[in-house]
Every structure is written in C-alpha cells, then in structure tokens.
Amino acid sequence: MIGPHPVFNPSKGFPVNFKRFGAPAAVLAVAALALTGCAANESGSAAPSETATTSTLSGTINAAGASSQGAAQEAWIAQFQTANPDVTINYDPSGSGAGRETFASGGSDFAGSDSYLKDEELAASFASCVPGTTAVDLPVYISPIAVIFNVDGVKNLNLDASTLAKIFKGDITTWNDPAIAALNADAKLPATPITAVHRSDDSGTTKNFADYLNQVAPDVWTEKPADTFPFQSGEGAQGTSGVVDAVTNGVGTIGYADASRAGSLGVAKIKVGDEFVGYTADAAAAVVNDSPLVEGRAADDLAIQLNRTTTDPTHYPLVLVSYAIVCTDYADAAKGELVKSYVGYMASADGQAEAAKSAGAAPLSADLQTKVAAVIATIK
CATH class of the missing domain: 3.40.190.10 (Periplasmic binding protein-like II)
Structure with a gap:
C-alpha cells in the first residue's frame, strides 16, 4: 500500500514522477498521489489539440489543490503532455485549502480548489501574479x-x-x-x-x-x-x-x-x-447551469453561487464546482503562457470530455465554456 502523499515543501519542490504508480491514465487509487507527467509522456493516448511534432511549448507547471480533481488531472496531464512532450506538469492533490495557500505564497503556478477564493483571500497578494493584480476563479470540473x-x-x-x-x-x-x-x-x-x-x-x-x-x-x-x-x-x-x-x-x-x-x-x-x-x-x-455567478466579483472571476434548494428531481444539488485559480497577469510571462495553454485545455470541449470519461465529471455547459475561454484568452 502506498503511504500518505508527500507534503509540498517550497525549498524542495513538488513530489514528482508517478511512473512507479502505474499507467498515467489510470484512475487514482489513493489520495496519496502527487500527479506528474514524467510517465505521461509514455502514454499512447491521442493528443488533445496538437501533435508532439508541432508543439513549441516547453517548461514545467507546478500546481496543487483539490484531491477531487485527482483522476481528471491525471488524465489531463497524460493527454496534454502527449501533445506537448517538452512540458512537465506536477499536480499535488494536497486539498483545496493547502492548494490556495501554496499558490498565494508563490509555491505553485495555479491552484485547484473546490471552493472559490474568499473575499479576504482576494484582498491579499498573490506572489505569482504581477504586483497590484489578483487571481480569478475559473470553473473547470463539476462533479x-x-x-x-x-x-x-x-x-x-x-x-x-x-x-x-x-x-x-x-x-x-x-x-x-x-x-x-x-x-x-x-x-x-x-x-x-x-x-x-x-x-x-x-x-x-x-x-x-x-x-x-x-x-x-x-x-x-x-x-x-x-x-x-x-x-x-x-x-x-x-x-x-x-x-x-x-x-x-x-x-x-x-x-x-x-x-x-x-x-x-x-x-x-x-x-x-x-x-x-x-x-x-x-x-x-x-444545478450548476441554474445557479448565478457570485455577486460583487470582478467581471473575469467566474465563481458560482450554487442554489441547492431545488425541488426538481432531475437535479442533484449535492454537487461541487472545482476551480482553477490563476493569475491573469503572471510575473513570469513564460509561466503564464504555459498555464494559459494547460488550463485552456482543461476547460476546453476536449478536456471536459476527457474528465467525463476518466472521472465521471459533468462537462461545463457551452455557455460556461465560452465564458471561461474568454478569461483564459486574457492570461499573460
């Protein structure tokens, strides 16, 4: 049995290489997994949008947060790295709260979170973002x-x-x-x-x-x-x-x-x-489609105020919306380009179909996909 996942240490980096845990497209067996793409490049899965011979992306993305996204992140990483073999993506499923804290401190490039940023979190600074700018909540996973x-x-x-x-x-x-x-x-x-x-x-x-x-x-x-x-x-x-x-x-x-x-x-x-x-x-x-955005937020923050009091039996109100929390203006422009490409894939029709297949997620509606894509297009 695999033991508890390593805790992220800013001085040592993320725990990487899940090659020893088996095929990268496999569904997570334990929360103990720091998902990474080192083995994902060996996957035979089809590329989501571009082939390895045409990709010009290179570099590493470190992310942390919601363990609920674990199976989806593993599948997303496998597909994205097949298409972009010079990119390495590490995702540590340390929990939503830990993920937001790690991102805010500059220890990761984006966070996965099953709850959107609180007002007091938005009012603080984000080390990965250009000073004076803030982060936004982008729904990427519904379950x-x-x-x-x-x-x-x-x-x-x-x-x-x-x-x-x-x-x-x-x-x-x-x-x-x-x-x-x-x-x-x-x-x-x-x-x-x-x-x-x-x-x-x-x-x-x-x-x-x-x-x-x-x-x-x-x-x-x-x-x-x-x-x-x-x-x-x-x-x-x-x-x-x-x-x-x-x-x-x-x-x-x-x-x-x-x-x-x-x-x-x-x-x-x-x-x-x-x-x-x-x-x-x-x-x-x-339920998500019938719920409004949180009031009082910036226009590019897509946090959703879930209405769970429905009496319609075609709805299941015990649902979570999990977010990618990102800068729209990264202090490191090269890092911003990588995050823009990867989170863009996560929220795309292909990425949502992969999450549905691998993790049983509910795809974002076409309207919500459009809104998310518009914000992602502004990331720099």
Whole structure:
C-alpha cells in the first residue's frame, strides 16, 4: 500500500514522477498521489489539440489543490503532455485549502480548489501574479458529491438533508435510529453505532457538503459553510482517499467524497422535492447551469453561487464546482503562457470530455465554456 502523499515543501519542490504508480491514465487509487507527467509522456493516448511534432511549448507547471480533481488531472496531464512532450506538469492533490495557500505564497503556478477564493483571500497578494493584480476563479470540473456508506446488510439507503445533517453533527448515533428507519421502510437497519467520517484537512468538498446542508436544513446545520469541518464529532480523515479508505475499512461508516471515488461502496440517495435521487453527471450539471455567478466579483472571476434548494428531481444539488485559480497577469510571462495553454485545455470541449470519461465529471455547459475561454484568452 502506498503511504500518505508527500507534503509540498517550497525549498524542495513538488513530489514528482508517478511512473512507479502505474499507467498515467489510470484512475487514482489513493489520495496519496502527487500527479506528474514524467510517465505521461509514455502514454499512447491521442493528443488533445496538437501533435508532439508541432508543439513549441516547453517548461514545467507546478500546481496543487483539490484531491477531487485527482483522476481528471491525471488524465489531463497524460493527454496534454502527449501533445506537448517538452512540458512537465506536477499536480499535488494536497486539498483545496493547502492548494490556495501554496499558490498565494508563490509555491505553485495555479491552484485547484473546490471552493472559490474568499473575499479576504482576494484582498491579499498573490506572489505569482504581477504586483497590484489578483487571481480569478475559473470553473473547470463539476462533479456530484457522493454520500458513501458501509453498513452490514444495507445495500440501499435514503436520506434527507435534515437526517444527514444530524448524522454528521453527531445527533443521530445508531443506524436503526427512528429518523433513518422512517426514510427506509424496507431496510433491515442494524443497531450498529454510526461512524461519520469527515475531512480532517481544509477541504472544498467539506465546504460544498456543508453548504448543501446549510441551505437545505438550516435549522440543523447552523454553522456557516467553510473548508474546515465545524463539529467535534465523528472521525476525521486526510484527503478524499482518506475518507474513502476509512469508510471502506470501518464498520457502520458513512462519509462524503467526490463521486468519481465512490467505487463499490454503497451510495445514499438524497431527497429532492418528494423523491429520493441518486447522482448523475447530468443532474449535477443541471444545478450548476441554474445557479448565478457570485455577486460583487470582478467581471473575469467566474465563481458560482450554487442554489441547492431545488425541488426538481432531475437535479442533484449535492454537487461541487472545482476551480482553477490563476493569475491573469503572471510575473513570469513564460509561466503564464504555459498555464494559459494547460488550463485552456482543461476547460476546453476536449478536456471536459476527457474528465467525463476518466472521472465521471459533468462537462461545463457551452455557455460556461465560452465564458471561461474568454478569461483564459486574457492570461499573460
């Protein structure tokens, strides 16, 4: 088994070379992976837009952040480096909060984050950007969040937002609690204690999960959504893979994770309107398409204010939008050109199709792709 991923150290750089972990197009098996393209150049995958003989790009991109993007980043890196063999891309799935901090300090060239920059972060400086300029949030990855569980004898599970909130707050502590039983009349629920697994690191997935509960069950989940899990309950685990491992190897466990990582675990349906709904990429995309941009931001900042209170059962409101956080004006112009090309590929129709194939992501709508492309075109 591979151990926990190396932590980024600005004096030593990113942990690189995933050649020993297997083929670069493989789906991430653990959150412990610092994704890099050294082995990706060996991939036989088709180039996304240009061939190795025509590419003039060269250099290295270091990025860090959301572990939810892990499988997509691995596929994106493999495809992009096949087309641009003189480019090396390193992505450390250290978590959204760590990724934003690393980028702000100049330790990486862009960040992946499941939550957009807070106002106070925007007001600070970004070491990679030209002084006096700031960074912007560009949506590049849309995915459902799966409520994963491992309960002996239970294959199907229905939960509404209120019950889910009480489980993760620690108000509901056994699987045969009357509130759960009322939603699952046909299930044989054991008296097993519930172990609710949350992210121990600052996580945009946590913020999105908390935002859903706060919007839909505000009388129970009273804490303001944040990257840090707000309650002293349950069990913490590092990164997406840490949560998945804890749920998989525990007894009576439940957790939340990017849907691409659910694997063979049980996945609960959540109540939307009068129906219990399972996740699909289309249902996740529908919520994003019906949500406005965050008000009061610069015109080139595309942070989305998700509206999760829908009662339309064709929508799955427990969704995350993951961003590439970039400078539009890089202090190092050559680095800016590399980021412009790579993030441009991530957000393109080809890149979105690759993320859908490799990670089960929901592609950006044509309208959102156009908006993102317009901002990327200004990066320098």
